[in-house]
Amino acid sequence: MRHILIIAAALFAADVQAETPRDFLTRFEKEAGAVASAERGARFFTTKQGGEWSCASCHTERPMQAGRHAKTGKAITPLAPAANAERFTDAAKVDKWFRRNCNDTLNRLCSAQEKADVMAWLLALK
Numbered sequence: 001m002r003h004i005l006i007i008a009a010a011l012f013a014a015d016v017q018a019e020t021p022r023d024f025l026t027r028f029e030k031e032a033g034a035v036a037s038a039e040r041g042a043r044f045f046t047t048k049q050g051g052e053w054s055c056a057s058c059h060t061e062r063p064m065q066a067g068r069h070a071k072t073g074k075a076i077t078p079l080a081p082a083a084n085a086e087r088f089t090d091a092a093k094v095d096k097w098f099r100r101n102c103n104d105t106l107n108r109l110c111s112a113q114e115k116a117d118v119m120a121w122l123l124a125l126k
């Protein structure tokens, strides 16, 4: 009986933590209070915003393929969920890297709208 409870608790915990790429789109759209635009996301991702890099500098303009860190040359696995099932499944990781990469790229945080737009575009890539 105790084993069953432990297994049930583990399943429940896994369920609570599991997130899908769609969950992030929903969350950012809700935070922005507006619908996302994949087209705007593509433009945002592939153009420099005043800094030295764009998102595409490391993730490429077609994130279905692997990228490469613009400074260290280290390989980066594809960012698009259709090409990489591990992407956008862990809120702590997603939040950490949006924070860090937006700061590196824009010298500020990305807005909820910008994150929603990027998510919409990444989800549209097949």
Ligand code: HEC
Residues within 6 Å of the ligand: 045, 053, 054, 055, 056, 057, 058, 059, 069, 070, 071, 076, 077, 086, 087, 088, 089, 090, 093, 094, 097, 098, 101, 102, 104, 105, 106, 110, 118
């Ligand atoms: C200087 C290189 C670089 C730039 C520029 C960059 N990234 Fe990243 N990004 C990384 C690295 C390195 C990781 C972490 C390693 C990994 O997950 O493969 C990462 C991971 C991420 C993740 C984590 C996703 C997940 O669930 O695994 C997101 C989201 C992300 N980047 C979005 C962006 C966005 C949006 C931009 C533009 C604002 C951007 N990145 C610009 C290097 C970069």
